[in-house]
Amino acid sequence: MIDVLQHVVVGPFRDIGSNPAFFGEVVIGGILAGMLYSLVALGFVLIFKASGVFNFAQGVMVLFAALTLVGLLERGLPVAAAFVVTAAVMIALAFVIERVVLRPLVNQEHIILFMATIGLNFFLEGFGEMLWGANVKKLDVGIPDRSFMMAGMQVNQLELSAGVIAAVIVAILAVFFQKTRIGRALRAVADDHEAALSIGIPLKTIWVVVWSVAGLVAIVAGVMWGAKSGVQFSLSLIALKALPVLILGGFESVAGAILGGLIIGVGEKIGEVYWGPLVGGAIENWFAYVLALAFLLVRPQGLFGEKIIERV
Amino acid sequence: MIYREAGQFKTTYASDQAIFPIVQDRVVVALGVLAVFVLPTRFANEYWLQAILIPFLIYALAALGLNLLTGYAGQLSLGTGGFMAVGAYAAFKLSTAFPSLSIVIVFLLSGLIAALVGVVFGIPSLRIKGFYLAVATLAAQFFLIWLFNKVAWFVNYAPSGTITAPSRTVLGVTVTGPTASAAARYVLALVFVAVFALIAKNLVRGRIGRSWMAIRDRDIAAEIIGVRPLRTKLLAFAISSFYCGIAGAELVFLYLGSAETLAFDIGLSFLVLFMVIIGGLGSVLGSFLGAAFIVLVPIFLTNAPHVMGLSLPVAFQKQLELMVFGGLIIFFLIVEPHGLARLWQITKEKLRLWPFPH
Numbered sequence: 001m002i003d004v005l006q007h008v009v010v011g012p013f014r015d016i017g018s019n020p021a022f023f024g025e026v027v028i029g030g031i032l033a034g035m036l037y038s039l040v041a042l043g044f045v046l047i048f049k050a051s052g053v054f055n056f057a058q059g060v061m062v063l064f065a066a067l068t069l070v071g072l073l074e075r076g077l078p079v080a081a082a083f084v085v086t087a088a089v090m091i092a093l094a095f096v097i098e099r100v101v102l103r104p105l106v107n108q109e110h111i112i113l114f115m116a117t118i119g120l121n122f123f124l125e126g127f128g129e130m131l132w133g134a135n136v137k138k139l140d141v142g143i144p145d146r147s148f149m150m151a152g153m154q155v156n157q158l159e160l161s162a163g164v165i166a167a168v169i170v171a172i173l174a175v176f177f178q179k180t181r182i183g184r185a186l187r188a189v190a191d192d193h194e195a196a197l198s199i200g201i202p203l204k205t206i207w208v209v210v211w212s213v214a215g216l217v218a219i220v221a222g223v224m225w226g227a228k229s230g231v232q233f234s235l236s237l238i239a240l241k242a243l244p245v246l247i248l249g250g251f252e253s254v255a256g257a258i259l260g261g262l263i264i265g266v267g268e269k270i271g272e273v274y275w276g277p278l279v280g281g282a283i284e285n286w287f288a289y290v291l292a293l294a295f296l297l298v299r300p301q302g303l304f305g306e307k308i309i310e311r312v
Numbered sequence: 313m314i315y316r317e318a319g320q321f322k323t324t325y326a327s328d329q330a331i332f333p334i335v336q337d338r339v340v341v342a343l344g345v346l347a348v349f350v351l352p353t354r355f356a357n358e359y360w361l362q363a364i365l366i367p368f369l370i371y372a373l374a375a376l377g378l379n380l381l382t383g384y385a386g387q388l389s390l391g392t393g394g395f396m397a398v399g400a401y402a403a404f405k406l407s408t409a410f411p412s413l414s415i416v417i418v419f420l421l422s423g424l425i426a427a428l429v430g431v432v433f434g435i436p437s438l439r440i441k442g443f444y445l446a447v448a449t450l451a452a453q454f455f456l457i458w459l460f461n462k463v464a465w466f467v468n469y470a471p472s473g474t475i476t477a478p479s480r481t482v483l484g485v486t487v488t489g490p491t492a493s494a495a496a497r498y499v500l501a502l503v504f505v506a507v508f509a510l511i512a513k514n515l516v517r518g519r520i521g522r523s524w525m526a527i528r529d530r531d532i533a534a535e536i537i538g539v540r541p542l543r544t545k546l547l548a549f550a551i552s553s554f555y556c557g558i559a560g561a562e563l564v565f566l567y568l569g570s571a572e573t574l575a576f577d578i579g580l581s582f583l584v585l586f587m588v589i590i591g592g593l594g595s596v597l598g599s600f601l602g603a604a605f606i607v608l609v610p611i612f613l614t615n616a617p618h619v620m621g622l623s624l625p626v627a628f629q630k631q632l633e634l635m636v637f638g639g640l641i642i643f644f645l646i647v648e649p650h651g652l653a654r655l656w657q658i659t660k661e662k663l664r665l666w667p668f669p670h
Binding site: 100105111114118122123124125129243247251286289290292293296300 | 440448450451585589593632633634637646649
């Protein structure tokens with residue numbers, strides 16, 4: 001018993017203390033991986049904030065965006081043109097989804113809309129593979145996936161650029177939400193659908209805008225993940241990775257998605273490196289969920305989620 | 313409809329509260345139950361039993377379990393696959409450790425073990441609600457599957473990591489294992505579904521079901537009128553997991569024969585949730601309709617091109633299936649968000665007056 005405690009409570013911390021440079025490496029790796037999670041989580045948050053829809057299809061949207069981009073590149077389009085066309089495709093997709101799925105389901109319960117996005121998930125998966133084929137594709141956007149040394153620690157260049165790009169996107173989104181006319185309308189819709197409608201904010205337009213923005217974020221996430229591990233079906237599973245990030249940060253908060261991503265990324269890496277070997281490894285599948293769960297027991301609405309006020 | 317209910321007066325509370333208050337309904341249901349016991353065992357061939365009827369019964373039981381939790385108690389769960397895995401692995405351990413134990417007892421015991429695990433993972437529901445809870449139950453899903461993959465004790469140290477149903481008999485008939493006939497497995501699955509559907513129907517009509525619905529509709533108000541949320545929610549998790557555990561045990565013992573954790577992955581959780589939502593949240597009948605829908609649609613989609621005389625490339629057909637399946641889900645949600653059970657109810661109401669609309 002004492003032995004077990006020794007292994008679980010003392011051992012890992014001794015390892016951390018004995019090699020701080022390696023620990024720093026682990027933390028930085030975690031932060032950068034966390035940035036990638038955040039990018040996916042961002043797409044969820046944007047849509048949830050403005051329409052209360054928990055969009056399960058976000059993962060497949062990432063896959064779809066990456067597939068489209070790769071498919072266009074393979075057909076010989078220059079990189080810039082391919083990005084523009086992909087963006088256009090994602091915006092068109094937002095229009096179609098709003099018209100076909102969301103509008104007929106307006107005012108339904110949240111779980112019904114959630115289910116509809118799972119249906120969308122299946123549809124897009126089949127559609128994307130039908131258009132572009134199902135085999136693994138390499139995506140090369142000119143950022144090499146190699147490591148360099150920084151202050152005695154190994155840093156992956158691809159993950160670093162992903163981090164920088166994610167930071168830029170968050171900054172842009174923050175300005176967009178706080179300063180622009182549409183951003184204000186978005187926040188109004190998020191607060192209260194009916195009130196927003198009654199002062200003349202067009203709900204339909206807002207929904208198309210959010211789904212488009214989520215689609216654009218999906219392109220970025222797709223490029224980053226695709227460059228890392230190839231564009232293939234498993235890309236859509238990163239949605240599952242983003243869920244603990246989401247509950248940790250709170251469904252409604254952009255900042256929460258970022259911070260939650262970082263916490264999960266770092267926590268997961270540290271848990272895997274220092275505690276993983278004790279239980280036989282491969283804990284990354286559930287560790288993030290348990291971490292988020294433990295956190296939720298203390299704060300049920302996540303880090304930055306809107307405070308849940310319950311009334312009878 | 314073809315029969316009229318006029319003239320059937322209820323003179324006792326018992327007859328007023330019967331599950332089927334109309335005589336004709338009782339007769340039809342009794343005949344129907346008799347028919348599903350007799351006809352398929354006599355006339356259905358191996359393919360029908362193995363590919364359609366047995367999975368339908370097992371999924372219906374799992375959907376019933378999830379419907380109690382999500383439809384009646386309002387706790388959204390994505391951990392169904394994990395709880396089914398608990399039932400399957402518990403049944404495997406029990407039946408190999410105690411070979412003389414009746415398989416029926418084994419199923420019930422593995423249901424109880426799944427119920428215990430369900431209670432443990434249901435504890436967060438006291439603090440967490442809605443989608444936060446759904447994501448939290450994913451922790452159960454991933455953790456349980458990981459556990460069964462990692463700990464070799466659960467598979468009796470089999471190097472392949474699979475669990476295989478041993479041969480067991482009920483009343484002298486082999487019902488599990490490679491030599492069991494499809495008809496025997498079908499009857500056993502049917503008995504379980506019939507008994508537990510009846511229990512579920514009575515649970516949700518009684519005090520327990522009403523307290524679940526009170527918690528679902530407005531939990532604070534329910535607490536104020538004296539429904540204890542702790543007991544009610546955990547009971548919902550326990551009973552739901554009990555149903556799912558038995559369904560999981562049946563999935564391996566009566567349907568697949570042998571399985572690994574892959575059979576219980578997150579896809580299964582979503583599949584069962586689909587059945588519940590397509591069938592109708594908060595409806596016992598809906599669980600059956602939803603299970604039938606989800607079992608039949610892929611079979612239909614696979615066979616439809618053959619029947620129409622088209623020959624499509626395999627990959628293309630698989631993608632088309634995904635698209636049609638997703639499209640159908642959205643279509644049904646738009647047509648009737650309350651599920652097939654509501655559609656059936658509306659049809660029945662219309663037929664009551666048909667062909668005279670006044």
